[in-house]
Amino acid sequence: MRGNPQVHEMIAPGTLAAVLELLSSKPGEWTPIAGGTELMVAYAAGRLSPSKLINLWGIPDLRFIETNPASISIGAATTFRDLRAHQAIAAQLPLLAKASSWIGSVANQSRASLGGNLVNGSPAADSSPALLVYDAEIELISVRGRRRIPYAEFHTGYKRNAMAPDELLFAVHLPLRFAKHRQYLRKVGTRRAMAISKVALAATALIEDGLISEIRLAAASLAPFPARLYQTESALLGQPINAAATQSARTALMAEAKPIDDIRSNAVYRTRVGANLVEEFLLTLLSEGKPQ
Amino acid sequence: MTATVPASTPTIRFTVNGEAVAVRTLPMKRLLDVLREDLHLTGTKEGCGEGECGSCSVRMNGELVNSCLVPALQAEGAVIQTVEDLATNGVLNSLQQAFLNCGGAQCGICTPGMLMAATQLLEVNPHPTLAEIREGLAGNLCRCTGFMRIFESVIEAAAKNIEDTAEPASHAR
Numbered sequence: 366m367r368g369n370p371q372v373h374e375m376i377a378p379g380t381l382a383a384v385l386e387l388l389s390s391k392p393g394e395w396t397p398i399a400g401g402t403e404l405m406v407a408y409a410a411g412r413l414s415p416s417k418l419i420n421l422w423g424i425p426d427l428r429f430i431e432t433n434p435a436s437i438s439i440g441a442a443t444t445f446r447d448l449r450a451h452q453a454i455a456a457q458l459p460l461l462a463k464a465s466s467w468i469g470s471v472a473n474q475s476r477a478s479l480g481g482n483l484v485n486g487s488p489a490a491d492s493s494p495a496l497l498v499y500d501a502e503i504e505l506i507s508v509r510g511r512r513r514i515p516y517a518e519f520h521t522g523y524k525r526n527a528m529a530p531d532e533l534l535f536a537v538h539l540p541l542r543f544a545k546h547r548q549y550l551r552k553v554g555t556r557r558a559m560a561i562s563k564v565a566l567a568a569t570a571l572i573e574d575g576l577i578s579e580i581r582l583a584a585a586s587l588a589p590f591p592a593r594l595y596q597t598e599s600a601l602l603g604q605p606i607n608a609a610a611t612q613s614a615r616t617a618l619m620a621e622a623k624p625i626d627d628i629r630s631n632a633v634y635r636t637r638v639g640a641n642l643v644e645e646f647l648l649t650l651l652s653e654g655k656p657q
Numbered sequence: 658m659t660a661t662v663p664a665s666t667p668t669i670r671f672t673v674n675g676e677a678v679a680v681r682t683l684p685m686k687r688l689l690d691v692l693r694e695d696l697h698l699t700g701t702k703e704g705c706g707e708g709e710c711g712s713c714s715v716r717m718n719g720e721l722v723n724s725c726l727v728p729a730l731q732a733e734g735a736v737i738q739t740v741e742d743l744a745t746n747g748v749l750n751s752l753q754q755a756f757l758n759c760g761g762a763q764c765g766i767c768t769p770g771m772l773m774a775a776t777q778l779l780e781v782n783p784h785p786t787l788a789e790i791r792e793g794l795a796g797n798l799c800r801c802t803g804f805m806r807i808f809e810s811v812i813e814a815a816a817k818n819i820e821d822t823a824e825p826a827s828h829a830r
Contacts, residue, residue: 367706368685375684375730398728405726406707408685418685422731446720470796471774472711475720476727 368408377420381427381506384419385533389508392530395419399427399442400476402469403485427480427535430454435541438504441480441534445492449474457541460495460550460567467491467552480534483516486524486590487561488625493591494567495550497583499539506535513538520590543569546579549646553638555629562586563630566642570601572650577601577610582646586630587622587639596621597643606650614647615640671735673698674742684730688722689713691729692739700740700769704798711797714770715739721777723796740769743776751821752776752814761810763801770797775811783818785811 375398378384387395396415398404399422407413421427427442432453439448448454448465455462468474468482468491482492483503493516501516505528516537519526528534552565564586571579580601582594600617604610624635670679673696680695692698692715704712706725713724716738743750749757752775762768771794778785778793785793790811799807 368687370683370685370687373685375728377684377730377733401726401728401731402708405687405728409687409706409725418728420728420730423734469708470711471777471793472714472721472723472796473708475717476722 368405368411368413373408373413373416373418375418375420377423379424381424381533384421384424385506385508385531387419388533389531397421397484397533399478399481400444400473402473402477403481421478421533428478437539437541439479439537439539441484441536442478443480445469445474445477445479445482446471448479457544458495458499458539460498460548460569461492461539463550464492464495464552464567479537483519483537484526484528484534486520486526488523488588488590489562489565489586489629490591491552491562491565491585494565494583494585496537496539497591497593498548498567498569498581499543500581502538502540503534504536504538505529505532507532511535517593520592523589525590546571547650549649551642551645552585553642561629564624564635564638564642566639566646568643568646570646570650572606575605577604577606577650582643584622584639584642586635587618587624589623589625594618594621594643601647606647611644611647614643618643667730669729669733671732671737673737674739680729682729684728686729687725688715688717688727688729688732688737689724691732692724692737698739698741702766702769704766704770709796709798710767711770711774711794712767714773714797716773716777719780721774721796738773738776740772743772751817752779752810755813755817756807756810759810759813760806761802763799767797767799767801771799771807775814778811779815779818784815787812790815 395417398418421442427440429440430451431438445465445468482490496516502513503516503519504513546569549568552562554562562585567583569581570577580598582598585591597614597617600613618640622636622639624632626632666681668679668681680691682691692701702712704710708723708726714721715724717735743753756762774794774797790808
């Protein structure tokens with residue numbers, strides 16, 4: 366089955382204002398498309414349901430990286446290649462730089478956008494765990510105005526999110542307050558390039574006087590959407606890094622993880638690997654230096 | 658082979674291999690099909706058709722893309738380079754020659770994509786390490802060569818870059 370260009374309408378209004386106007390006049394009728402690395406795959410397989418697409422690719426208002434003293438803001442249509450190539454992101458948000466370098470392949474990174482990765486809402490989204498442990502905020506825009514929500518509240522269910530039908534994801538804002546945190550990101554997948562992860566884990570933690578004084582853990586593919594692991598965090602907060610803490614973190618993760626069985630892996634394997642990744646992160650905390 | 662084209666079909670203008678073209682086509686027609694069917698540039702191959710294999714790789718505005726995932730409308734105003742642009746008057750460029758010398762091409766289906774991915778890599782990074790070559794070509798699958806001969810081809814082409822720019826070989830990291 367192949368996509369049929371006769372049954373899909375696509376327009377390119379060219380400006381953000383015109384896109385928002387159209388989304389507002391007919392909420393839910395038009396589906397935004399940026400780099401197309403998700404929608405065009407569905408299209409090729411003959412399973413792209415939206416018949417009306419509105420082009421975001423090439424709208425400069427949506428493709429930017431703005432660095433401020435206390436934060437970095439990233440336009441929704443910024444590509445993963447843009448993110449990889451950006452020095453401030455490499456220096457200040459290394460987990461995001463690392464995740465960007467994993468996404469697809471060179472050809473996908475030059476087209477796939479950060480906003481697309483989030484709006485698509487795959488449980489396995491590569492950029493999500495890093496954004497979650499960096500306390501990212503999402504800025505939504507519509508003709509009604511703008512609003513910000515914590516990224517941790519963006520996904521509300523499998524492929525569901527907090528956006529209204531007339532809203533567009535405008536930007537992702539990342540506070541720069543993790544310089545002193547130990548940071549970790551690991552993806553477990555089948556193939557180096559292109560592989561959709563079986564499980565991925567990101568972590569940021571602050572160690573003070575041998576105790577974990579702050580910790581954020583977030584996973585891909587351990588729930589119907591990318592999510593923080595709050596119970597596992599609670600099991601570790603205020604604890605020293607030792608065998609007992611590791612065991613209680615593993616137990617908490619096993620209870621908290623709600624992965625699915627699918628073509629790439631199964632729930633039992635995903636949960637166990639998730640626990641192993643948490644343990645690996647804790648082991649890195651014991652070693653000297655600043656692991657990632 | 659003339660398809661019936663609806664009246665609303667827009668004309669999309671872009672540059673391909675240095676030549677300005679105007680194609681009347683449906684917005685959601687894939688760039689891959691526009692290149693092959695409308696412009697008869699059949700060097701670009703279709704492999705998986707879903708962005709996994711890299712056979713349809715072309716360069717668009719200086720970046721590598723899978724042309725099977727680019728709707729024609731998004732090519733408006735773009736500068737596209739396909740494998741047909743590499744040779745000059747039938748004379749292979751140094752990268753193509755290296756593929757020939759090293760056995761980097763066997764059945765040939767992946768070759769145009771490999772060449773474009775390698776062209777992109779060498780433009781961004783003229784002296785890549787083996788790890789960088791592997792990463793640069795990681796989105797391109799080959800079922801014949803086992804990849805080693807392709808990597809060797811790129812290494813040879815990069816070495817030629819070094820000779821051509823008269824830099825000492827030690828600069829190749």
